[in-house]
Structure formats: structure tokens, C-alpha cells
Amino acid sequence: MKCEWCEQEGAVEVKKDCTWIEPAGKATVVVEQVPAIDCSICQDIYITDELTEEVEEALNSVDLEELGEAFSYEELMNAPRLSIFDLYKKESEHKGHSRASGACKF
Numbered sequence: 001m002k003c004e005w006c007e008q009e010g011a012v013e014v015k016k017d018c019t020w021i022e023p024a025g026k027a028t029v030v031v032e033q034v035p036a037i038d039c040s041i042c043q044d045i046y047i048t049d050e051l052t053e054e055v056e057e058a059l060n061s062v063d064l065e066e067l068g069e070a071f072s073y074e075e076l077m078n079a080p081r082l083s084i085f086d087l088y089k090k091e092s093e094h095k096g097h098s099r100a101s102g103a104c105k106f
């Protein structure tokens with residue numbers, strides 16, 4: 001497949017375990033089996049921006065306490081989303097924290 005960085009056909013999709021650091025520094029979770037891009041030309045493995053956003057959004061809308069500290073990408077995507085009311089509550093609890101996006105580390 002095509003690499004998003006160098007735009008060469010040297011990339012393959014791999015599954016990587018990824019440590020996700022939440023912006024508030026409150027939680028570090030391990031998301032297993034995240035679809036990542038492994039490019040032989042860039043000699044790097046990375047997660048696309050779209051996927052980063054997708055994971056980020058999911059982490060912000062599921063009950064992380066329910067999932068625990070480690071779960072797979074599949075589990076995260078299939079986890080029930082919190083209701084608007086619960087999210088609002090969660091949001092209020094986090095008031096004062098900046099909402100910069102989290103980051104993934106292999």
C-alpha cells in the first residue's frame with residue numbers, strides 16, 4: 001500500500017500495541033493491535049492522523065474504567081459509548097484541563 005509520508009508503494013499494514021498518553025496526564029492506556037503503517041522506505045511505523053483522531057475520539061467517549069488499562073483496538077471501537085449526559089459529567093470533572101490531543105507511543 002501507499003505510504004502517507006513518502007507516497008511510495010513501500011508500506012504494509014501492521015498491528016501494533018500502542019501506549020496512549022492522555023492529555024490530562026491522568027491515564028496511560030495500552031491499546032493493543034492498532035492498525036499501523038510500516039514503511040520500508042521511511043523505515044518507520046506510524047499511525048495515520050485519521051486513526052489517531054478515531055482512537056482519541058473513542059477514548060474520550062467510552063468508559064475507560066470499564067475497559068481497564070489495556071484493551072485492543074477492536075474492543076475500544078466496540079465498547080459502548082457513554083451517553084451525552086455522562087459525557088457532560090465527565091467533561092465537567094475535567095474542567096480546567098486543556099484538551100490537547102493525546103499521543104501514541106510504541
Ligand SMILES: [Zn+2]
Nearest residue numbers: 003006039042
Ligand atoms: Zn514511506
